[in-house]
Amino acid sequence: xxxxxxxxxxxxxxxxxxxxxxxxxxxxxxxxxxxxxxxxxxxxxxxxxxxxxxxxxxxxxxxxxxxxxxxxxxxxxxxxxxxxxxxxxxxxxxxxxxxxxxxxxxxxxxxxxxxxxxxxxxxxxxxxxxxxxxxxxxxxxxxxxxxxxxxxxxxxxxxxxxxxxxxxxxxxxxxxxxxxxxxxxxxxxxxxxxxxxxxxxxxxxxxxxxxxxxxxxxxxxxxxxxxxxxxxxxxxxxxxxxxxxxxxxxxxxxxxxxxx
Ligand code: 13P
Numbered sequence: 001x002x003x004x005x006x007x008x009x010x011x012x013x014x015x016x017x018x019x020x021x022x023x024x025x026x027x028x029x030x031x032x033x034x035x036x037x038x039x040x041x042x043x044x045x046x047x048x049x050x051x052x053x054x055x056x057x058x059x060x061x062x063x064x065x066x067x068x069x070x071x072x073x074x075x076x077x078x079x080x081x082x083x084x085x086x087x088x089x090x091x092x093x094x095x096x097x098x099x100x101x102x103x104x105x106x107x108x109x110x111x112x113x114x115x116x117x118x119x120x121x122x123x124x125x126x127x128x129x130x131x132x133x134x135x136x137x138x139x140x141x142x143x144x145x146x147x148x149x150x151x152x153x154x155x156x157x158x159x160x161x162x163x164x165x166x167x168x169x170x171x172x173x174x175x176x177x178x179x180x181x182x183x184x185x186x187x188x189x190x191x192x193x194x195x196x197x198x199x200x201x202x203x204x205x206x207x208x209x210x211x212x213x214x215x216x217x218x219x220x221x222x223x224x225x226x227x228x229x230x231x232x233x234x235x236x237x238x239x240x241x242x243x244x245x246x247x248x249x250x251x252x253x254x255x256x257x258x259x260x
Contacts, residue, residue, distance in 0.1 A: 007231065007258040008170065008215045008238035010042040010126060011245025012067060012094060013049075022049035025246065026056045032252035033062050036259040040215075040238075042092050043245075047081055050089045065092030065126065068100055071113035073121075083114075083121040093118050094240075096152060097128045098176045108151025115156055119168065126170045126240065127152055128219070129198075133177035142197050145173075149201040158206060167214040172240040173198055178220025180242060187226075190218045191233035199235065224253035231258050 017025060022045050033041050044065040045053050053064055066089070070080035086093050095118060096111035111127065118125040129148040131141045149171075159168050173194055178185050185193075194216050203211035218230050219240035230236050238258055244250035 005213065005215050005237045006040055006166075007038065008040040008042070008217060009241065009255050009258050010044055010065060010092065010094075010172075010217070010239075011241050011251055012097070012219075013043070013045045013246060014067070014099070014242060015046060016246055017045060017049060019049050019052050022046075023052050023056065025248070026053050028248045029251060030056065030060060030062065032248065033255055034060055036252075036255050039255055039258045041255055044092070044094055054089050063091045065090050065094060067094045067097065069093050069095075069114060069118070071110070071117040073117070083117040083123060086118075087121045087123050091124060092170075093123045093125055094172075095125045095127050096148075098130055098174060098179060102176075108148055111148075111152040112154050112156070115152060115169070119156065119159060124168050124170060126172050126217070128172045128174050128240070130174040130176050130179075130220075136175065136177060141193065145193070145197050146201050149198065150205065153202075153205050156205075158210065165213055167210055170215045170217065171198060171202070172217040172219045174219035174240060180221070182221050184221035184223075184226055184230075185218070187229040187233050187236070190230065191235045194218070195235035222254060224250045224257070227254040227257040228260065231260070 042063040042065050044067050066086045069083050069086045070077055073082050073084050095114045096106055100106040115125045129145055131144040135144045175185050198216055199211045215237040217238045217240050218236045222239045222241045223244045
């Protein structure tokens with residue numbers, strides 16, 4: 001039986017906000033976010049602010065997530081954070097963001113290791129995929145996304161779905177050319193990429209039921225002014241928001257739009 005997909009909106013703060021700034025932003029956002037029911041809401045601040053943010057979110061229905069992690073549970077890996085360390089603070093972790101692939105050498109293979117480690121540690125990974133402008137213009141979108149999906153999910157075993165049937169893995173389709181550029185994909189374009197390429201590729205791996213139950217997000221220049229349009233599409237279950245997640249007057253209306 002296919003599960004109804006709950007709208008999901010996460011804010012990826014990237015490398016912004018000190019602890020004091022994070023506290024202020026979250027305090028200002030909580031009332032507006034709490035007022036929206038029927039949407040899963042997640043904040044992903046930098047590691048240094050996770051503890052402070054988690055404390056502020058205590059007793060709310062807002063979750064938190066990390067932006068990355070290592071796959072090993074401990075060891076001599078200077079500067080890295082392990083999955084069990086993330087799991088002490090968060091329910092979610094973003095894996096394979098295009099900025100990590102571009103600037104920090106992440107590959108489908110490291111993404112795959114991280115997805116497995118996240119799941120073993122009870123975290124819900126938000127796996128990011130997306131084609132570059134060059135790949136898009138060369139007509140390679142389908143090929144690139146299928147490779148990222150199959151490579152990232154090799155031998156991944158999903159935990160048994162709980163009673164709600166929720167799949168513990170989320171995919172975010174973030175075309176690289178739409179990230180931080182102000183040039184979002186069209187809502188119908190993103191919808192057909194998700195419906196015609198991403199869900200079928202997931203179905204090939206995990207079967208139709210999982211593919212139809214999995215929350216798949218769009219990310220890339222989502223703002224209060226265009227969010228509604230994306231969320232109205234049948235295959236888009238929510239958004240991974242960058243820049244606009246750092247502004248209360250943007251992020252709260254985006255979450256409200258997901259609840260409509
Ligand atoms: P922007 O919303 O700033 O374009 O960033 C999208 C993103 O990378 C979210 O992970």
